[in-house]
Amino acid sequence: MPGRYRAANGSLKPTRRHFASAIASREGLVVPRDPSALHEVVDGEFARSHPGQFAVGDIQTDRGARVTVISLYGICDRMLDSGTMYPEATLHRAISDLTPIFQERASDYVLVAGDLNLYSYSDGTIWGRRGMTVFERLAAYGLDVLGPFRRPDEPRLERCPCPDVDCRHVITFLYQSNPKNRPHQLDFFLATPRLRDRRRECWADPDLEWPQHSDHRPILTAFDV
Numbered sequence: 720m721p722g723r724y725r726a727a728n729g730s731l732k733p734t735r736r737h738f739a740s741a742i743a744s745r746e747g748l749v750v751p752r753d754p755s756a757l758h759e760v761v762d763g764e765f766a767r768s769h770p771g772q773f774a775v776g777d778i779q780t781d782r783g784a785r786v787t788v789i790s791l792y793g794i795c796d797r798m799l800d801s802g803t804m805y806p807e808a809t810l811h812r813a814i815s816d817l818t819p820i821f822q823e824r825a826s827d828y829v830l831v832a833g834d835l836n837l838y839s840y841s842d843g844t845i846w847g848r849r850g851m852t853v854f855e856r857l858a859a860y861g862l863d864v865l866g867p868f869r870r871p872d873e874p875r876l877e878r879c880p881c882p883d884v885d886c887r888h889v890i891t892f893l894y895q896s897n898p899k900n901r902p903h904q905l906d907f908f909l910a911t912p913r914l915r916d917r918r919r920e921c922w923a924d925p926d927l928e929w930p931q932h933s934d935h936r937p938i939l940t941a942f943d944v
């Protein structure tokens with residue numbers, strides 16, 4: 720059954736939210752893993768709660784390692800009373816869906832990347848605390864934030880909304896691509912310890928013109944595996 724949303728006049732209409740996380744590769748490099756719809760899945764097998772919220776695939780490297788790559792999107796829901804947007808509910812459903820992949824015996828090399836929409840990241844509000852539970856839960860599967868972050872010798876991100884005196888955020892999102900709006904880092908790579916050890920680089924697109932193409936800035940990373 721297709722999703723629905725409640726329109727301003729109270730009626731239910733077919734959803735306008737069709738999400739499409741994706742993994743792009745040259746032909747045959749990535750072997751996709753396709754989840755079943757949640758209501759059809761065999762217990763303990765791979766399901767998805769929100770169609771298109773994540774994409775998963777495996778890369779077999781020349782050295783014989785398997786790297787599992789996951790593109791993950793933080794779908795925001797909106798509170799009916801206050802209108803506040805919050806992504807952690809759908810992200811926690813996604814983490815539950817991805818748990819059988821995170822816990823495989825062959826999951827030494829797992830990369831998660833995407834726009835998590837965790838706006839309140841460390842901003843000191845209760846909404847920020849709820850958002851941080853996503854990072855805490857991913858860390859329980861060995862998935863810690865890899866970056867991209869600023870180098871220690873770079874000045875901190877001007878007007879970063881986070882309260883961290885040692886803030887190393889890079890800007891990856893500018894609302895409506897308008898430089899007058901506050902910068903946010905919403906896009907991250909997270910990786911398992913063995914993959915983090917193999918990191919060669921992790922950076923944000925150095926092209927200063929990036930807001931002309933999108934309100935999100937591309938992030939990149941490279942590994943030797």
Ligand SMILES: [Zn+2]
Binds near residue numbers: 879
């Ligand atoms: Zn910051």
